[in-house]
Amino acid sequence: MFKNIIVYRIDPLWSKTTAQVEAGLSQMRFRDCGATQEKSVGWSEPRGEKHGMLVESVGGQLIMRLTMESKVLPSSVVKRRAEEKIEQIEESTGRKVSRIEKKDIREETLLDLLPKAFTRISNTVVWIDPTERLLVIDASGQTKADEVVAVLLRSLDSLVITPIQTNVAPATQMAAWLMSHEAPGRFDVDRECELKATDDSQAVVRYSKHTLNNEEVRKHLQNNKMPTRLALTWNGRVSFVLNEEAQIKKIKFLDGVFDASDNAAPDEDRFDADVAIVTGELGKLIPEMIDALGGEMAVG
Numbered sequence: 001m002f003k004n005i006i007v008y009r010i011d012p013l014w015s016k017t018t019a020q021v022e023a024g025l026s027q028m029r030f031r032d033c034g035a036t037q038e039k040s041v042g043w044s045e046p047r048g049e050k051h052g053m054l055v056e057s058v059g060g061q062l063i064m065r066l067t068m069e070s071k072v073l074p075s076s077v078v079k080r081r082a083e084e085k086i087e088q089i090e091e092s093t094g095r096k097v098s099r100i101e102k103k104d105i106r107e108e109t110l111l112d113l114l115p116k117a118f119t120r121i122s123n124t125v126v127w128i129d130p131t132e133r134l135l136v137i138d139a140s141g142q143t144k145a146d147e148v149v150a151v152l153l154r155s156l157d158s159l160v161i162t163p164i165q166t167n168v169a170p171a172t173q174m175a176a177w178l179m180s181h182e183a184p185g186r187f188d189v190d191r192e193c194e195l196k197a198t199d200d201s202q203a204v205v206r207y208s209k210h211t212l213n214n215e216e217v218r219k220h221l222q223n224n225k226m227p228t229r230l231a232l233t234w235n236g237r238v239s240f241v242l243n244e245e246a247q248i249k250k251i252k253f254l255d256g257v258f259d260a261s262d263n264a265a266p267d268e269d270r271f272d273a274d275v276a277i278v279t280g281e282l283g284k285l286i287p288e289m290i291d292a293l294g295g296e297m298a299v300g
Contacts, residue, residue, distance in 0.1 A: 001125055001138070001278050004249045006145040007286055008135040009296070010128070011160035018057045021064075021128075024156045025054040030067040035115040039070045041151055044123070047271050058275040061283075062128040066148050071117040073110070082109040124148050129283060135161050136282070140249065164246065168294030171244045174227035181213040183232060184292045190231035190239060193217070198224045234285045246293065248286075257281065 016024070030042030044067040045052040056063045082105050086097050089105075097105070125138040126148060135152075139145040153159055177183045178193065191210055195217075197203040205220055221227075228244045237257050241250045258277060290296050 001274060002127075002136070002282060003251055004138060004140040004247065005251065005282070005286075006137050006139050006142065006247050007164050008137075008149070008161040009164050010130075010133040010135055011162075012133060014159055015130075016156065018055060018062065021055045021062060021156060022053060025064060028151060028155050029054065030069075033069050033071060033119060036111050037071075038073075038114065039068070041066065041068045041147075043067070043151075043155065046125070047269075056271070056275070058272050059279070060129075060131060061275065061279045062130065063275055063279075064126040064128075066124045066126060066151055067121065068124070068147075069119050069121045071114055072120050073113055073117040078106065078110050078113060081113065082106040085109065126152065127279060129279070132283065132287070134283075134286065136286070142245070142247075164290065165297040166246060166290060166293035166295065167297050169244075170242060170246045170293055171226045171228065173293050174230040174242065174244075175221050178212060178217055178227060178230070179221055185288055186235040187288070187292060188233045189213075190233050192229070192231035192241065193227055194229040195220050195225040196228045198226055234288070238281055238285055242289070246289075248289070251282075253278070253281065 025043040028042045030044040031040055033040045043054045044065050045054060046056045046063045046065045047053075054064060082102070085105050086102060089097055089101075124144065127136040127138075128134070129136070137145045137148050139148060149161065153161075174193075177189055181189055183189050189212055191207070191212065193207050193212055195205045203225070205225060207217070226244075229241050229249075231239065231241050231250075233239045233254075237254050239250075239252045239254060240248050242248060258274070
């Protein structure tokens with residue numbers, strides 16, 4: 001749960017009860033792909049219990065899960081099969097197949113092959129913190145986050161969100177932390193970073209499991225290479241990588257964080273305990289990270 005997060009701010013005028021959120025998500029409950037359907041997207045039960053709730057409230061935190069199922073059918077396979085059909089028609093009729101006919105044949109071929117295709121299923125956890133007005137998406141990239149947001153906006157009417165922007169660019173702040181090898185507050189610089197040249201060369205230098213408190217790193221910074229990724233640790237409890245777009249990646253909860261959940265009785269549902277721990281930790285880390293980047297930029 002939450003390996004990578006992209007964070008948005010929810011408009012203060014938006015307010016829904018858990019029941020209202022459930023009703024909104026129910027309009028787009030996940031359904032398996034049909035035989036000739038390429039992709040299916042919808043909300044599924046966060047606990048994994050069939051026919052259960054689509055939104056779970058744990059300590060006031062709302063947890064949802066968006067499921068995407070897509071057929072794995074390489075375009076090269078469709079193209080080859082369609083070309084075989086076209087060749088057969090041309091040989092049997094002695095005429096050239098028109099461009100429009102070729103298009104129709106490709107579409108028919110796709111529909112013929114879809115029922116036999118393998119499927120790929122992915123789940124994305126979505127967390128709403130109503131008190132802090134935060135929307136957090138467990139997405140590794142902006143494309144996936146945009147897709148989740150689009151479905152969320154169709155499900156929850158009147159929801160207005162904006163990406164969080166900070167007063168200081170992450171790259172600028174990360175460079176300052178690397179120069180001094182000191183991060184503010186409860187953050188510590190870790191042992192991984194990526195530096196990229198700002199000139200036309202676009203040269204990239206990567207460090208992994210390597211001390212960053214050295215003159216070589218500082219020299220790269222002085223030669224106009226800017227950090228695009230920097231590993232940090234927060235409060236000795238969460239390690240992660242911050243990138244130049246203020247996305248938090250490669251989240252790892254360190255030893256001791258899940259002790260209470262790990263010691264739960266075998267028959268006890270760990271979902272609530274895990275959600276409480278994860279949202280509790282990240283709920284403190286996120287605002288501290290925003291502060292470390294100069295605070296949130298005022299909108300409007």
